[in-house]
Amino acid sequence: MSETSRKRVLLAKPRGYCAGVDRAVQTVEESLKLYGAPIYVRKQIVHNKHVVSSLEAKGAIFVEENEEVPEGATVIFSAHGVAPTVHESAKARNLRAIDATCPLVTKVHHEARRFAAEDYDILLIGHEGHEEVIGTAGEAPAHVQLVDGPDGVDKVTVRDPSKVVWLSQTTLSVDETMETVARLKTKLPLLVSPPSDDICYATSNRQHVVKEIAPDCDVMIVVGSTNSSNSVRLVEVALQYGAKAGHLVDFAHEIRDEWLDGVTTVGLTSGASVPDDLVMDVLKHLAARGFGEVEEILTAEERLTFSLPQELKRDMKKAAALQNS
Numbered sequence: 001m002s003e004t005s006r007k008r009v010l011l012a013k014p015r016g017y018c019a020g021v022d023r024a025v026q027t028v029e030e031s032l033k034l035y036g037a038p039i040y041v042r043k044q045i046v047h048n049k050h051v052v053s054s055l056e057a058k059g060a061i062f063v064e065e066n067e068e069v070p071e072g073a074t075v076i077f078s079a080h081g082v083a084p085t086v087h088e089s090a091k092a093r094n095l096r097a098i099d100a101t102c103p104l105v106t107k108v109h110h111e112a113r114r115f116a117a118e119d120y121d122i123l124l125i126g127h128e129g130h131e132e133v134i135g136t137a138g139e140a141p142a143h144v145q146l147v148d149g150p151d152g153v154d155k156v157t158v159r160d161p162s163k164v165v166w167l168s169q170t171t172l173s174v175d176e177t178m179e180t181v182a183r184l185k186t187k188l189p190l191l192v193s194p195p196s197d198d199i200c201y202a203t204s205n206r207q208h209v210v211k212e213i214a215p216d217c218d219v220m221i222v223v224g225s226t227n228s229s230n231s232v233r234l235v236e237v238a239l240q241y242g243a244k245a246g247h248l249v250d251f252a253h254e255i256r257d258e259w260l261d262g263v264t265t266v267g268l269t270s271g272a273s274v275p276d277d278l279v280m281d282v283l284k285h286l287a288a289r290g291f292g293e294v295e296e297i298l299t300a301e302e303r304l305t306f307s308l309p310q311e312l313k314r315d316m317k318k319a320a321a322l323q324n325s
């Protein structure tokens with residue numbers, strides 16, 4: 001077999017779990033250990049089918065709203081963040097609320113509050129209906145306007161063009177967001193940028209490595225769920241940067257043999273809410289079809305970790321002290 005027709009997999013790194021997802025999943029697991037099942041979780045803790053069903057098997061009950069949680073029970077808020085009204089309704093129902101919002105989403109909430117307090121119009125770039133956007137907008141509903149991609153710019157109207165800031169969802173396409181911002185700046189030259197990037201390090205890093213390998217890939221397989229914004233973006237980015245085809249799968253068995261017909265190089269990555277064992281399953285699946293050669297392409301080292309939510313750490317400490325007394 002010639003060098004060019006050798007079947008291989010280019011495995012992207014960084015891929016998979018980010019610090020915010022790792023913390024959110026640990027928050028549910030530690031809460032189950034500490035308080036016992038059932039633990040209620042408002043919305044999917046992270047947007048991944050496998051993670052949600054594994055936690056359900058351990059005793060987590062996923063609900064849509066606080067009203068479904070029995071009074072006095074424990075509820076965990078997901079990594080995507082919640083509006084202040086959700087904290088208020090938990091309090092009104094006397095729920096023990098543990099907030100697993102990713103600290104990088106919380107940072108965007110702080111920015112929204114701060115600019116609203118200074119009476120700015122806030123243009124929030126994001127996907128309509130996404131939980132994170134609902135949570136961030138809920139910090140200052142009277143000041144926030146959603147801009148859903150470059151085509152949303154035409155609809156924007158502001159009170160004072162010299163007092164407008166843009167913020168964004170953390171899991172968007174970096175390139176598309178820059179295009180939206182460029183169009184906004186044409187319309188509003190005095191538009192203020194956020195103090196630091198709102199698109200998080202994990203989203204940018206996963207897109208960056210995909211951009212590197214996409215031109216060499218006949219097909220890019222992204223492991224992730226269809227409701228995972230950052231996973232869906234990885235398929236789009238792969239196609240934009242030269243992969244001939246791209247597919248999103250939750251599990252290895254969803255890969256169709258015809259996707260591999262005539263293929264020499266498969267790109268493989270996963271969204272920020274995907275445990276790596278699912279990627280390893282895909283590697284085994286591909287190896288069984290002749291793609292046993294794997295080259296990992298590393299473009300960034302990630303060492304960030306977040307500590308568990310304060311309220312959970314405090315209860316863990318109390319429980320440990322009781323045990324030792």
Ligand code: SF4
Pocket residue numbers: 018019020021079102103104105170171200201202203230272
């Ligand atoms: S994708 Fe980014 S913002 Fe979302 S949980 Fe992970 S680190 Fe936090």
